[in-house]
Amino acid sequence: MTAEAITAGRLRRARYRSRVIWTALVLLAAGFAVTLMLGQSFTPPQDVLRVLAGQEVPGASFTVGQLRLPRAVLAILAGLSFGLGGAAFQIMLRNPLASPDIIGISSGASAAAVFAIVVMGLDGAAVSVFAVVAGLGVAIAIYALSFRGGVAGTRLILVGIGVQAMMQSFISYTLSRAPSWDLQEAIRWLAGSLNGAQLAQAVPVLLSLLVFGGLLVMRTRDLEALRLGDDAASALGTDVGRTRAVVVVAAVGLIAVATAVVGPISFVAFLAGPIAARIVGPNGSALLPAALVGAALVLAGDYAGQFLLPGRYPVGVVTGALGAPYLIYLIIHVNRTGASL
Amino acid sequence: MTAHTLSVQQLSAGYGDRLILQGLNLDVLPGRVTAIVGANACGKSTLLRAMSRLLAPRGGQVLLDGKAVHRMAPRKLAQVLGLLPQSPVAPEGITVADLVSRGRHPHHGILSRWNRADDEAVAAALEATRTTDLAERAVDELSGGQRQRVWIAMALAQETDLLLLDEPTTFLDIAHQVEVLDLLCDLNQRRGTTIVMVLHDLNLAARYADHLVAMAAGRLHVSGSPDEVLTAANVRAVFGLDSRIIPDPVSGRPMMLPIGRHRMAGA
Ligand SMILES: Nc1ncnc2c1ncn2[C@@H]1O[C@H](COP(=O)(O)OP(=O)(O)OP(=O)(O)O)[C@@H](O)[C@H]1O
Ligand SMILES: [Mg+2]
Numbered sequence: 001m002t003a004e005a006i007t008a009g010r011l012r013r014a015r016y017r018s019r020v021i022w023t024a025l026v027l028l029a030a031g032f033a034v035t036l037m038l039g040q041s042f043t044p045p046q047d048v049l050r051v052l053a054g055q056e057v058p059g060a061s062f063t064v065g066q067l068r069l070p071r072a073v074l075a076i077l078a079g080l081s082f083g084l085g086g087a088a089f090q091i092m093l094r095n096p097l098a099s100p101d102i103i104g105i106s107s108g109a110s111a112a113a114v115f116a117i118v119v120m121g122l123d124g125a126a127v128s129v130f131a132v133v134a135g136l137g138v139a140i141a142i143y144a145l146s147f148r149g150g151v152a153g154t155r156l157i158l159v160g161i162g163v164q165a166m167m168q169s170f171i172s173y174t175l176s177r178a179p180s181w182d183l184q185e186a187i188r189w190l191a192g193s194l195n196g197a198q199l200a201q202a203v204p205v206l207l208s209l210l211v212f213g214g215l216l217v218m219r220t221r222d223l224e225a226l227r228l229g230d231d232a233a234s235a236l237g238t239d240v241g242r243t244r245a246v247v248v249v250a251a252v253g254l255i256a257v258a259t260a261v262v263g264p265i266s267f268v269a270f271l272a273g274p275i276a277a278r279i280v281g282p283n284g285s286a287l288l289p290a291a292l293v294g295a296a297l298v299l300a301g302d303y304a305g306q307f308l309l310p311g312r313y314p315v316g317v318v319t320g321a322l323g324a325p326y327l328i329y330l331i332i333h334v335n336r337t338g339a340s341l
Numbered sequence: 342m343t344a345h346t347l348s349v350q351q352l353s354a355g356y357g358d359r360l361i362l363q364g365l366n367l368d369v370l371p372g373r374v375t376a377i378v379g380a381n382a383c384g385k386s387t388l389l390r391a392m393s394r395l396l397a398p399r400g401g402q403v404l405l406d407g408k409a410v411h412r413m414a415p416r417k418l419a420q421v422l423g424l425l426p427q428s429p430v431a432p433e434g435i436t437v438a439d440l441v442s443r444g445r446h447p448h449h450g451i452l453s454r455w456n457r458a459d460d461e462a463v464a465a466a467l468e469a470t471r472t473t474d475l476a477e478r479a480v481d482e483l484s485g486g487q488r489q490r491v492w493i494a495m496a497l498a499q500e501t502d503l504l505l506l507d508e509p510t511t512f513l514d515i516a517h518q519v520e521v522l523d524l525l526c527d528l529n530q531r532r533g534t535t536i537v538m539v540l541h542d543l544n545l546a547a548r549y550a551d552h553l554v555a556m557a558a559g560r561l562h563v564s565g566s567p568d569e570v571l572t573a574a575n576v577r578a579v580f581g582l583d584s585r586i587i588p589d590p591v592s593g594r595p596m597m598l599p600i601g602r603h604r605m606a607g608a
Contacts, residue, residue, distance in 0.1 A: 003460040006467075009438050009477065010455065094430070218451055224432075225446055231426030234395040236499070237419030237447030282434040282479065 017284035024292035028076065031299050035072045036064055039307065070197040075298045075315070077205040078194075078258040079268060080213065083294020085254035086269025087276065087287050088216050091223050092247050095157065096330055099270040100135075100255045103160020106264035107167030108138030109256035113263075114171055114189040118178045128204045128260040135256035138163060139248055184314075191316030192265030194302050201261045208257035212250040213291070219246055220285045266316045267323025268297050274326070297322075344371035345421060345502050345535065347392065351401030354391040360399060361387045362559045369503075369552075374529050374536045376550035378543055380580055384559040385539045386427050389505050392537075393424040405503075419447035423501035427508055427539075429492055431480040437491050438476040441466055444498030466497035469524055485512035493521060497528070504528070506538040510545070518542070522549045547571045547594045555579045571595040 036048045047060040051069070086099045100106045112134030116122040122130065142163055146156040168190065175186045187193050216223075222243040225233040234240050255269060272294035276286040279293075301322070302315035309318070347369040355361040361384045369375055377385050390396040392403050394410045403410045410418055423444075431440060444466065445459045467473040470490040475483065480491060489512045496504060509525070510518040522545060528534045540546040546553060547567035554564040557579045563570055572595075576584045582599055589596035 003457065003464040005476070006438055006442075006460040006463050007457070009436075010442065010460065013439065221446065221449075221451070225443065227430065227432040228443065229426060229428070229430040231390065231395055231424065232429040234415065235393055235419060235424035235426065235496075236443060237416035239415045240395070282432075282436055282439060 013283040017280055017289075020280055020283075020289055021292065024289060024296065028292060028295055028299070031296065031303075032072050032076065035075075035299065035303050036068050039063065039068055070199040070202065071194050071302065072299065073199065073202050074197045074205065074262060075194055075302050076295045077202055077209060078262045078265060079272075079295035079298030080209055080291045081205060081254040081258035081294070082265060082268040082298070083272035083276070084209075084213050084216055084287065084291040085251040085258075086271075086294070087273030087290030088223065088247050088251040089269075090273045091285075091287065092226055092244060092251075093156065094227060096270075096274050097157050098160070099273070100251065101264055101267060101269045102164065102327070103142060103157060104163030104165075104167050105135050105138050105142075105160075105252060106255055106259055106269065107164050107171065109135040109252075109259040110189050110264045111167045111170045111174070112256075113260040114174050114185075118174055125204055128208075128257045131256040131260035132253050135252040135259075136249065138167070139252050187314050187316065188263040190263070191314065191320055192259075192263035192268075193314030193316055194262055194298075195314060197262070205258050205261055208253055212253035212257075215246055215250040216254070217288060219243060219250075220287050223247065223287060224285050263316060265298055265301075266320035267327070268294050268301075268319050271319070271323050271326060272297060344533065345406050346371055346404070347422070347503060347535070347537075348404045349388070349392060349401070350404065352388075352391060352398055352403060353400035354387060354396050354398050360559070362391065364401065365556075365559070365561050367554060367561055367564065369535060369537055371535055372529070372533045373551040374526065374549060375538070375552040375554060376546035377537065377539045377554045377556060378541070378546050378579070379556035379562075383556045385556055386507050387559075388556070389424060389426075389507050389537070389539065393422055393505055394418055395424075416447050416450075419499070419501070421501055422503045423496050423499040423505065425492055425496040425504075425506040425509060427511075431488070433481060435480050436476070437472060437478055437480055437483075437494075438463065438467070440480050440491060441472075441476075441494045441498050444495040444500075447499065462498045462500055466494040469497055469527075470494040471520070486514060486517055489513055490517070490521070493524075502533070503535045504537070506536070508539050508541065510540065510542070518545065525549070543571060543576070543597045544589065547596065548589060548592045567594050571597055 037043050037045060041063065043060050043064055047057050048064055050057050051060050051064045086101065089098050089100050090096050109131040113127050113131045116127045116130040142156060142160050146159040171189050175189065184195055222238045225236050225238040226240065226243060230240050272290040273286060276289035276293045280286045280289050297319055298315060301318040305313040305315050305318040349365055349367040352365045353360055353363050365388065379385050387396065391398055394415065397411050405422060441463050445462060467476055470493050472490050472494050475487060475491065480488060483491065493509055496506065509521055513521060525536050526549060529536050550567060552564065553567045553570040555562045555570055555575055562579050563575055571586060573584050573586050576582055576597060584600055585598045586595050587598065
């Protein structure tokens with residue numbers, strides 16, 4: 001084979017991957033437009049545009065400007081964060097089960113957020129900071145607990161599942177001690193919900209995406225190298241230790257900041273990576289596509305929970321129903337087939 | 342091409358509390374082929390890991406052109422020193438061409454674009470390892486030997502002046518073993534690439550290496566020319582095996598015949 005054929009193959013793979021990314025972006029934009037126009041009532045596109053432009057439109061200013069827009073924006077930003085953070089963990093640890101929402105990091109951030117809000121009476125950025133610190137703390141704790149002269153993937157995941165259960169019961173306990181115990185709030189911190197979303201809440205999530213998401217995307221090539229094993233990655237010039245550290249901090253940051261606002265939306269971090277990997281195939285990194293899949297999952301899950309299902313469900317319940325069967329499937333198959341990310 | 346010097350000085354390294362290498366010294370002959378032999382678990386892979394910066398030394402140092410490798414920027418080091426690990430992992434579904442292309446990783450920063458020279462290096466590496474026909478196949482669908490040649494191709498595509506290989510001939514049938522060793526010798530002679538490889542077959546090691554290094558229990562037992570190193574006494578000391586050494590009628594290098602408990606003529 002000649003260099004021409006190599007070039008052609010490389011370009012073909014790159015084109016395939018960018019087609020996937022562009023298609024996902026178009027679908028996401030279309031979904032965003034639909035959720036702004038169509039809820040319990042229909043708002044014509046021109047009214048939606050006028051609201052977005054900041055004009056006062058009777059009726060639409062409230063339904064679109066106050067209800068649908070914050071919800072859709074937050075859904076997309078949180079979904080991007082969960083998808084990116086989850087896939088980064090799965091790729092780094094070479095195991096689809098090693099997702100932050102399976103190994104207790106999301107619940108840890110959620111527990112910190114609910115503690116900060118309910119017990120300490122904090123709000124806004126302070127809650128995010130609290131959640132990030134707790135998420136990192138949980139990540140370090142899992143690592144330390146599963147360390148025995150090196151970290152084996154399975155042990156880390158089992159320890160993580162234990163930590164996850166502890167964090168969930170901590171959340172339940174904290175909520176039960178809350179002065180005004182509220183089912184909506186309870187569901188937010190246990191499964192994730194976009195109810196009562198406000199545009200101002202999107203700011204920390206957007207900032208964290210720019211900073212942490214940027215860091216992760218810049219490390220895409222090193223993350224891809226890690227998939228060849230630590231020795232090979234290092235031989236190819238990847239600083240394995242530093243890459244791990246950056247990826248853990250950035251991914252935990254993404255997950256924790258989004259969780260502090262919308263709760264640990266069930267299984268989005270867990271599902272986005274494998275779905276993206278399935279779509280992209282061997283044509284390149286699934287990291288960025290996983291972010292888009294995460295956004296699509298949250299946007300579509302929230303829309304379905306509000307309007308498409310009999311009864312209204314928070315988004316975390318819908319995505320949870322999607323993710324649980326896949327989790328069972330993976331637990332049955334992972335020992336037989338190994339990791340897929 | 343400049344001949345790089347790689348030298349291991351009083352190196353101690355290990356995992357957790359366990360020291361595997363203890364005060365090991367080794368000067369790699371620039372522009373030559375070195376083979377490392379030794380019993381299982383004596384620390385051969387550990388030595389290659391420490392030489393390629395994956396394992397930080399607990400004592401002593403590894404110097405590349407006089408600079409400590411574990412203080413060098415990983416990417417700069419990887420442009421000069423390549424390593425084929427003993428058990429690399431192929432990501433699910435990855436194609437041969439894509440995997441071999443990963444060898445170009447150290448030649449690119451975050452922003453630099455893939456170029457024609459990269460594709461040429463990949464094509465040449467496929468050609469050299471006779472894996473061109475496999476280029477579009479998935480690595481996880483190949484036989485063990487085909488896969489091993491693909492990994493070697495990846496290391497070749499990296500185009501480093503020094504190349505460390507951990508058991509490059511495992512999984513290969515005898516014809517492919519000889520082919521890979523010939524290929525490494527070609528590389529050594531044409532480009533002056535310094536080769537350091539771990540081999541289990543003492544006879545092939547003696548035939549192909551200019552410099553033979555025998556390790557035992559984390560130390561360098563003896564090193565030198567194959568004639569100096571491949572002696573019955575050394576085989577006894579390193580492997581605990583009785584043997585007879587005769588001149589290899591094909592190459593003139595020493596050849597080891599193991600003496601076991603069965604099937605001995607006149608026994
Ligand atoms: N990642 C690791 N963590 C802990 N101990 C390790 C690790 N890798 C190797 N060891 C231990 O270090 C010692 C030396 O291992 P090493 O892989 O260097 O041996 P080797 O000479 O390459 O053996 P082989 O011929 O079987 O490949 C062994 O006792 C092994 O159990
Ligand atoms: Mg070894």
